[in-house]
Amino acid sequence: MTSDDTVRHGRNRSIETYSVLAPEQTGAVLSLLADAAREDGQQAVSEQGRLQLRGGAREGVSHLLLSVGDExxxxxxxxxxxxxxxxAAELVVHPARRGLGHGRALGSALLAASGKRLRVWAxxxxxxxxxLAQVLGLTLFRELxxxxxxxxxxxxxxxVLPADVTVRAFVPGTDDADWLAVNSAAFAHHPEQGSLTQRDLEARMAEPWFDPAGFFLAFRGGELVGFHWTKVHAADQLGEVYVLGVRPGVQGGxxxxxxxxxxxxxxxxxxxPTAMLYVDGDxxxxxxxxERLGFITYETDLMYRTET
Known part of the structure; x- marks a missing residue:
């Protein structure tokens, strides 16, 4: 247990930290996230975070559960x-329990756990x-x-493809290693995307939305030089430019x-009817x-951090 204090009505608030959650804890967190998403119109925790929530223990990943009594x-x-x-952190408070200091308590626990060296997505x-970021002393760092x-x-x-380049669909189990290598090289500057591992790839391939027919690989000879992985959000009727990458040295053609x-x-x-994508604002x-392809900004995710 990382913190314990008293909130309104004399009920106890506790925050417990885990390296891995039991199935019933995972189910409770997923239910909380679903309630929050319905209220907020979007997920409070990223896809990677939700996969890490469900995927067992992960090196360097911890989960903080804030409860009031047994809730x-x-x-x-x-x-x-x-x-x-x-x-880096993400956090959420149930919509019916906001305005009671729970977000600040979670933020303070994250600051303590990180040694006051923290980045937080909003x-x-x-x-x-x-x-909340202002209260915790965090400053705006990144816009997505x-x-x-x-x-x-x-x-x-x-x-129009460059000379000698052909495109085909991704073949699971065959193209994994080549794709991971090009993805790492193309996103060496991008801490979330560039660090994906075989386990991360397999977790995504196990998701209901995965469709290799929408995962395009570009080859020059036998060398993978680029890719475009699309994703369909069926419930929202959205198509996504999920990941688009070109091997360094091949850009510009x-x-x-x-x-x-x-x-x-x-x-x-x-x-x-609609396509979406994420791109860093800078x-x-x-x-x-x-923008030249017809995209316009729909909304912006913000990352805050402690002063460095």
Whole structure:
């Protein structure tokens, strides 16, 4: 147990930290996340965080459960796996239990667990999250844009691949190692995406949304030089430019644009009305490319951190 204090009505608030959760604890957290998502219109914990919640023990990952009496009312996840950056966290309080200091208690516990060296995501950048960051002494560090465009009457030029480049679908169990290597190289600057492992890939391939037919690989000869992994959010009728990467040294020849077009056409062929993607707000070149492809900013996730 990492903290214990008293809140309104004389009931005890406790925060317990675990390296792995029991099935019933996982179920309770997933239920809390679902309630919060219905209220907020989006997930408070990222896809990677939800996979780590369900996937057993992970090196450097801990789970903080905040309870009042026997009721789970808050959850936070702390990931300390980056050798350079401060530990990263996400947190959520049940919508019916907000405004009682639980978010501040979770934030304070995260600061203590990280040695006051912390980064925290605020998905959607809601006012309450901005206020909590200010209370905890955190400053804005990063903006992650969600951009969207219509797929109805998609009118993009025919994709033009560089010379000697061919595209085919990903084959699970065959292309894993090559894809992980190119993904790591393409996203060496990106701590979340660039650090994906075989376990992370397998966890995604086990998800109901995974479809190798929408996972496009570009080869020059036998060398993998780029990829576009699309994703379908069936419940929301959204197609996603999930991950798009080009091997360093191959950029600048139009491969990224061609792969983007191939993926968007694939999503449109599924009858999806809208496409989305995430891009760092300070990546002006990428934002400009996506704007030229018809994407506009839909919402922004914010990351706050302690002063360094």
């Amino acid at each position: 789970l009312v808050g959850y936070a996840q702390l990931e300390d796996t980056d050798p350079v950056e401060a530990p 998905h959607g950048g809601h006012a309450a999250a901005r206020h 844009r969600q951009m969207r465009r219509s797929l109805r009457d998609l009118n993009l030029p025919e994709p 139009g491969l990224g644009k061609a792969l983007t077009t191939i993926g968007l056409r694939h999503l449109a062929a599924q009858g999806l 990546n002006k070149a990428a934002v400009s490319v996506y």
